[in-house]
Amino acid sequence: MRLFVFPHTQLGSLSALRVFSSDANNGIVDPPDMTPPIPPYKEKTGETTDLKRARLLYQSRKRGMLENGLLLSTFAGRYLDSFTEDQLTSYDKLINQPTNDWEIYYWVTGAKETPQEFKSDVMELLQKFSKNEEKSSRISQPDLY
Numbered sequence: 001m002r003l004f005v006f007p008h009t010q011l012g013s014l015s016a017l018r019v020f021s022s023d024a025n026n027g028i029v030d031p032p033d034m035t036p037p038i039p040p041y042k043e044k045t046g047e048t049t050d051l052k053r054a055r056l057l058y059q060s061r062k063r064g065m066l067e068n069g070l071l072l073s074t075f076a077g078r079y080l081d082s083f084t085e086d087q088l089t090s091y092d093k094l095i096n097q098p099t100n101d102w103e104i105y106y107w108v109t110g111a112k113e114t115p116q117e118f119k120s121d122v123m124e125l126l127q128k129f130s131k132n133e134e135k136s137s138r139i140s141q142p143d144l145y
Contacts, residue, residue, distance in 0.1 A: 041097040043089065052088050053080045054144070059095055061141050068101050070138055071108065075129050077142030083122075090122040 044052070060076035063069040072095060083091065098104055098118075106112035107123070108130045114123055132138065 041093065043092070049085060049088070052092070053083075056080055056088065056092060056095070057142070058144060061144070063101050065101050065105070068105055070141065071105070071130055072126075073141040074138045075126055078129070079125065087120075087122050090120045094118055094120075094122065094126075 044055075047055070057073070057076045057080055060072035061069055063072060076091075080088070080091075095104065103112070107114040107118060108126050110127065114127075
């Protein structure tokens with residue numbers, strides 16, 4: 001059996017390799033994920049409510065993917081000021097606990113079932129907001145506090 005090792009071009013990293021085997025029975029072999037682990041979510045304590053709202057608005061804007069940045073920041077801009085402390089905590093866990101922003105996007109848009117741990121009145125409100133039934137323009141993010 002001959003093995004050919006190539007950098008995984010989509011990731012643009014020499015550390016991410018795919019192994020191609022010339023053996024017809026094996027095909028493509030992906031090595032195990034070697035990315036560093038993401039630290040577990042730790043709820044922030046000792047924040048004032050105003051500081052928590054400002055942090056959540058900032059984190060809603062800086063998602064790493066435009067779709068969530070626009071969706072979450074416009075949602076946060078509209079609703080964070082009216083959220084109770086429990087709703088702020090629920091939203092904090094939603095946007096900071098999952099390790100994959102695409103999962104959040106899929107749950108919010110209904111492409112995937114929302115896991116039980118993230119089902120809440122905040123998630124329902126966010127899912128309704130994502131439908132944009134009022135057809136409002138959401139092409140820019142709200143100002144930071």
